[in-house]
Amino acid sequence: MKSFFKRYTPLQVAMHIYAWSALAHILFDFLTGNISPNPIQDLEQRTGRHAITLLVMSLACTPLNTLFKWPELLKRRRALGLYAFMYATIHVLIFVDLDYGLAWSLILQTIFEKPYIVVGVITFLMLIPLAFTSFDIWKMRLKKNWKRLHQMIYLIAPLAVLHYAWGKKGDFFALQGEIIRPLIYAVIILLLLAIRIPLVRRTVASWRDRIRVALSRRRIQSEA
Numbered sequence: 380m381k382s383f384f385k386r387y388t389p390l391q392v393a394m395h396i397y398a399w400s401a402l403a404h405i406l407f408d409f410l411t412g413n414i415s416p417n418p419i420q421d422l423e424q425r426t427g428r429h430a431i432t433l434l435v436m437s438l439a440c441t442p443l444n445t446l447f448k449w450p451e452l453l454k455r456r457r458a459l460g461l462y463a464f465m466y467a468t469i470h471v472l473i474f475v476d477l478d479y480g481l482a483w484s485l486i487l488q489t490i491f492e493k494p495y496i497v498v499g500v501i502t503f504l505m506l507i508p509l510a511f512t513s514f515d516i517w518k519m520r521l522k523k524n525w526k527r528l529h530q531m532i533y534l535i536a537p538l539a540v541l542h543y544a545w546g547k548k549g550d551f552f553a554l555q556g557e558i559i560r561p562l563i564y565a566v567i568i569l570l571l572l573a574i575r576i577p578l579v580r581r582t583v584a585s586w587r588d589r590i591r592v593a594l595s596r597r598r599i600q601s602e603a
């Protein structure tokens with residue numbers, strides 16, 4: 380056990396457990412007969428939600444490191460992104476196979492009838508090159524272009540939220556219906572994107588430093 384924790388950090392363990400938890404939960408519900416009356420839709424929704432959550436988590440690593448100086452987060456970014464891609468792939472496979480039985484003409488018809496699915500397809504297509512080039516060998520091969528390519532994540536994440544929100548019944552502006560959850564994702568993504576703006580980043584960093592100084596002063600006073 381000691382050597383296990385020497386090899387893997389708590390954050391790493393927590394990340395892998397969280398990533399697999401959705402599949403484990405689905406399996407558990409199947410084995411215990413707890414699956415919903417509409418299992419295909421249930422699976423589609425659960426895998427979609429887990430994909431977007433992992434995507435947002437991978438997007439959060441860099442800003443959180445900027446805020447809290449926790450460099451280990453940067454090491455977890457790739458795995459989180461790959462897990463997001465894994466769940467997005469399962470989500471798409473459920474749609475084309477379980478939902479539409481690989482009836483491609485019907486699949487294409489449905490895609491073009493529902494704009495939110497077109498957005499989902501675009502999001503998924505954009506995720507593919509990111510997943511395949513996420514390894515170090517591609518980083519070395521693509522050099523500067525690797526960073527440019529991977530900056531697509533800042534477009535992919537809002538598109539995934541648009542796909543989520545658009546597919547829901549509700550009024551985005553009146554905050555009615557099933558719109559709250561996608562809205563929460565939208566707000567988180569907006570905040571994460573805002574932290575990338577140099578002025579915002581500098582302001583947040585200066586607040587962080589002030590809070591740190593205040594806390595250490597207080598500790599020194601209480602120790603004295």
Ligand code: HEM
Pocket residue numbers: 420423424425426427428429430431434467470471474496499500501502503506539542543546
């Ligand atoms: C080929 C690409 C895709 C297709 C065809 C597709 C299809 C669908 C469909 C049909 C639904 C509605 C399920 C229902 O409520 O009946 C859905 C919902 C959803 N999808 Fe996708 N999707 C695609 C890509 C993605 C990607 C790349 C993500 C995230 C990274 C994603 C995340 C979601 C989420 C979060 C929902 C809402 C789940 C909920 O209602 O709780 N989808 N998708």
